[in-house]
Amino acid sequence: MTKPLPSTILLICVSAIGMVAADVPVAGRPGCQMRCGDVDIPFPFGIGDDCAIHHGFNIICKPVNGTKRPFKGPFEVTKISVRDAKAWMKMRISWQCYDSASSKMKEWVDFQNFTYTPFRFSYEDNKIFIIGCNTMAYMRGVSYVIGCLSTCSDQPKNGSCSGAGCCSVDVPPDLGYLEAYFNKDYNTSEISYSSCGYVVVMEKAVFSYSTTYIPSTNFWDDYNGTVPAVMDWIITWETCEEAKTNMSSYACVSNNSECLNSTNGRGYRCKCSKGFDGNPYVKDGLLGCRDINECLDNTTYPCAGICENTIGSYKCSCPQGQNELARGVCVPDQKIQKSQAWVMPVVGASVGFVILVIMATCSYLIRERRKLQHIKQKYFKLHGGLLLFQEMNSNERKSFTIFSEAELQHATNKFDKNQILGHGGHGTVYKGLLKDNTEIAVKKCMTMDEQHKKEFGKEMLILSQINHINIVKLLGCCLEVQVPMLVYEFIPNGTLSNLIHGNHGQHISLVTRLRIAHESAEALAYLHSYASPPIIHGDVKSSNILLDVNFMAKVSDFGASILAPLDKSQLVTLVQGTWELLTRKNVFNLDAPENEKSLSMRFLSAMKENKLENILDDQISNEENMEFLEEVVDLAKQCLAMCGEDRPSMKKVAEKLDRLVKVMQHPWTQQNPEELESLLGESSYIISSGASSTGNFSIEKKVVKDLASGR
Structure with missing residues (x-):
């Protein structure tokens, strides 16, 4: 086995590409090379930036062992499918x-x-x-x-x-x-x-x-x-609706093409409309989406008589002098005339046949309805519905509801795409309205392993007991479907991620940021220390922290949550602390230098070099806030320790943040130094006892000294 050379970090603006499907014609811009070795390179891909729809689809054609092969970065391309929007590498x-x-x-x-x-x-x-x-x-x-x-x-x-x-x-x-x-x-x-x-x-x-x-x-x-x-690929990260607002950059340029939203993350791609085949990214002609001649493929498009191709479809008719009988068989008119003597018996038999068909259809529909009900009952039992139902009745848990599929279909307008609140790694969340006008959020999961399905009812019993002001309330679930659905209270003000990154012009004070961090920590401390058994959320990030009408933090999305302890042979979820609130920067930045791609790495590096001002958000990085920032920074450093035993518990984190928020919100100017010293008490001691990255100091002493001198 030959040892390969280590890969460097790839600052790739697009993914690896592959060979075009044989039934999709190669299409590109005039004068552009459309083949590398034995691999066709169809538009929107191209060899060189000028030949691709944008830089993300640029292919490099270079020799390997005497044969030219296409590459995207270090990855060799072997196949591209425009029809399926897939690439092999x-x-x-x-x-x-x-x-x-x-x-x-x-x-x-x-x-x-x-x-x-x-x-x-x-x-x-x-x-x-x-x-x-x-x-x-x-x-x-x-x-x-x-x-x-x-x-x-x-x-x-x-x-x-x-x-x-x-x-x-x-x-x-x-x-x-x-x-x-x-x-x-x-x-x-x-x-x-x-x-x-x-x-x-x-x-x-x-x-x-x-x-x-x-x-x-x-x-x-x-x-x-x-x-x-x-690899699945998209044209841009826009949805179809967003892309159509700017037709100058809209990629589905063929008149016979349509836009599809990606099912693997955000973005859109193009495909030829039904009855057409070709390349939807090329304007009409020999290379764009062109009409399929169905009459040339009698296997796929059967026709017992004369086949006539039409734009996007085809017609099937009998030759002149013949008529079409049942099942598309064409017979001469003479045979039809001879058969007129049998019209009445045939009509009578047909009426009887129709009656039999109606009776059979009704019987079939009744059986299918019973079959569907049986399937729903099977799923209900499989997901632990009987146990959950009995436990709810015995404990009178009226705040938790087992919803029917029909109720959630009605609440979300049959899961209409306009009701979508967001997409996640575990499913799609829809906004709904119950008959009593209660607003809800319905999480429709995509998949669930068999073991999780069997334990689902038990987990619902545990999660239904969670009642904390900073945790999104689980109102109920639906168990009569193949993959259970979860119903949460609706939180109206979006996510913390939107607040941080959505509008950089909006000013967010340090006390507001620390309050949100404290409320989030309180929620996690409750799950870790007070839930029975303890619960590990497993996917804590700014997009999973919601904000209510008063901008109070509400921790959401327990799709990745697990009941402690972990089984090492199963799926493991690792929480990556980012401290986006302090920096207002993204978690991961590919354009940054090697040691600054991860926000946590950049954060630790800035502390080590005593250059915190280079990473902190300008809105809060000032002399007035610096002492509080150094306290929070020291807490962040402890939370980013590699060894779990060195990191503080979430309970301690919540206590520390609570004391900082209270100190910042207190009306200091209305107190004299003696009252302040008495007021600060244990809070000031704990705040001032931590060592910052620049040395030891005491907030309490400085605040008391400043107030005593009238500053």
């Missing part, structure tokens, strides 16, 4: 091997970053595979970690990837960043006949596990160090 295999000479583990890991690009890993076509004995590996995204444990406790079987020598996990939607790493607690050297473990994201249709992968390097050798992966 090669990705490197990350590995960990035991070196018998040094008695140590060696590894090489790769990552792929398409965060700010038109490309996302296809959750329909890809899976994450881990191969090896006693190998635990992960793919880490921006705000979570996903992986599994591959063991050899059971006998591995060819073609099976079920944990014995190989395990796999699904790729979540809207995924643009993956970084591989191995868990050092699991050492492949303990298995005598296996020395290497691998982790890859690749197209699941081409993967087939072989037992020869364990005692050898066959997996690496079979794929020559790279594996195929499928």
Whole structure:
């Protein structure tokens, strides 16, 4: 096995690309090269910026071992489909091997970053595979970690990837960043006949596990160090409605094309309308969307008589002198005349047949309705509905409701797209209105593993007991569908992310920011310390903190929540602290230097170099706020400690923020120094006892001194 060179951080503005489908014509701008080696490059892609629709679709054609091949950054392109808006590319295999000479583990890991690009890993076509004995590996995204444990406790079987020598996990939607790493607690050297473990994201249709992968390097050798992966792509991050407001940049230029919103993250793409085929990104002609001649394909478009092609469709009729009987059979007029003697019997039989059909249809509809009811009851029981219903009746939990599917269909206008409040990694949230005019938010999840379905009723019993002013209230759920739906109270003022990043001209005071942080910490402290059993939210970020009419923080989205303790072999969610409130900067910035791409890394670097003013938001970075900022910065540093034991509990974080907010909001000018010193008490002691990044100081002493001197 040849060791590949480590990859550098890829400042990619678009994702990897692939070869065009054979049934879609190659189309491009005049004078542009439309083929690289044996791969067609269809518009909106192009070889060079001037030939692509924009820089994000630029392909580099370069020689490899004497043959020209297309690349996007370091990724080799193998296939592009304009019709399906998919691209195929090669990705490197990350590995960990035991070196018998040094008695140590060696590894090489790769990552792929398409965060700010038109490309996302296809959750329909890809899976994450881990191969090896006693190998635990992960793919880490921006705000979570996903992986599994591959063991050899059971006998591995060819073609099976079920944990014995190989395990796999699904790729979540809207995924643009993956970084591989191995868990050092699991050492492949303990298995005598296996020395290497691998982790890859690749197209699941081409993967087939072989037992020869364990005692050898066959997996690496079979794929020559790279594996195929499928990417979904979009034109821009706009929705169809937003893109149509600027027709000069609207990409669906063919008259016979239509716009589709992406199902894998935000954005839009184009496709030819029904009855047309070609390239929707090219104006009409030989290369754009052109009419399909259905008469040339009698298998797909059957016609027993004369087929006439029309624009976007076709007509089927009988030749002159013939008439069409039942089932499209054309017969001469003479046979019809001879059959007139049988008209009355045929009419009578037809009436009887119609009656039989009506009776059969009614019987079928009744059976289908009963079947549907049976399916709903099956789902209700599967998701723990009986247990939940009995527990609710016994404890008289009137605040929690088990909704029917029909109720939520009516509340959301059949889940109309205009009711959508937002999209997340676990599903779509819709605004709804119950019959009693109560506004609600309905979370319609996309998928759920079987174990979670079985435990769903028990989890609802626990989550229904959560009652905290800073946590979005779970009002109920719907269990009679394949994937349960959750119903929350509606919070009207949007997310904290919108407040921070949506309007940079809006002034947000330091006390307001600390109040929101304190309220959020109070919610998490409640979940960690007072819920029974303790609950780990698992996906805390500014977009999951809502603001009510008074801009009070409400922690939401328990789609990734888990009941402690964690099972290491299952999905693991990692919370990445960002402290966006202090900096008003994005969590991840690809255009920044190497050590400043992550906001947390940039934050720690600024503290180390004593340059906090370079990262803090200008609106709050002033002399008046500096002492409070240094206290908060010190708290942030503690929360970003690598070792969990070194980080303060959320309860302590909430207490510290509460004291800071109270100190900032107190009417100091109305107190004399003696009253102040008595008032500050324990709060001032705890605030002043922490060591800042620039040295030890006491807020209490300085405030009392300033007030005593009249400042």
